[in-house]
Amino acid sequence: MTNSTRNELSFEPDLLLINAALVVVSGKWRLYIILILGEQTLRYSQLSERLPGVSEKVLASELKALVGLGVMKREAFAEIPPRVEYTLTERGRLALPILRQIQQLGQIFN
Amino acid sequence: MTNSTRNELSFEPDLLLINAALVVVSGKWRLYIILILGEQTLRYSQLSERLPGVSEKVLASELKALVGLGVMKREAFAEIPPRVEYTLTERGRLALPILRQIQQLGQIFN
Numbered sequence: 001m002t003n004s005t006r007n008e009l010s011f012e013p014d015l016l017l018i019n020a021a022l023v024v025v026s027g028k029w030r031l032y033i034i035l036i037l038g039e040q041t042l043r044y045s046q047l048s049e050r051l052p053g054v055s056e057k058v059l060a061s062e063l064k065a066l067v068g069l070g071v072m073k074r075e076a077f078a079e080i081p082p083r084v085e086y087t088l089t090e091r092g093r094l095a096l097p098i099l100r101q102i103q104q105l106g107q108i109f110n
Numbered sequence: 111m112t113n114s115t116r117n118e119l120s121f122e123p124d125l126l127l128i129n130a131a132l133v134v135v136s137g138k139w140r141l142y143i144i145l146i147l148g149e150q151t152l153r154y155s156q157l158s159e160r161l162p163g164v165s166e167k168v169l170a171s172e173l174k175a176l177v178g179l180g181v182m183k184r185e186a187f188a189e190i191p192p193r194v195e196y197t198l199t200e201r202g203r204l205a206l207p208i209l210r211q212i213q214q215l216g217q218i219f220n
Contacts, residue, residue: 032123035121091218106124106129109201
């Protein structure tokens with residue numbers, strides 16, 4: 001049976017996959033950060049401006065985690081002043097349509 | 111501008127919607143419980159069997175939260191022995207395709 005046929009007939013919940021997905025989106029800021037970067041590449045300072053309620057420490061830690069998970073990449077340019085930019089990876093961009101749908105889920109339960 | 115046109119042109123991340131969505135799926139078991147109920151209505155004992163690693167206390171609390179969020183409903187039947195069944199609500203069923211996609215997200219980042 002192909003995967004797609006199987007999907008239609010019976011969808012098998014898989015705890016490992018669920019947890020791999022939730023690590024990417026859980027927490028107050030991760031999904032928001034990813035969706036912002038889905039619109040455009042941003043410098044650290046621009047990201048920080050879009051997240052006024054988030055401390056530097058929390059933002060730095062969330063960005064590091066998302067880079068580690070392979071959702072986005074960090075590029076540092078040797079300029080004066082130094083420039084650091086964040087961009088979605090290919091996998092991050094692949095996930096973007098689903099990630100945007102999670103926000104739509106909020107409309108159902110809001 | 112219609113909603114769908116707006117969506118295509120620029121997707122606006124919305125922290126309130128994101129958080130309303132994350133409450134439904136966050137935690138180790140919520141999404142798994144919802145996906146199991148997406149297949150069929152289950153008695154409490156059947157749910158409990160599908161979640162062998164979860165304590166009665168945690169399961170009861172997660173079920174109560176999901177009922178409170180409007181994702182599923184609890185029906186108690188006055189039989190001997192008493193029967194309690196959990197079923198997705200209409201909203202829960204509406205959300206199901208997106209919730210299943212979250213699991214697919216796990217395949218991208220696994």
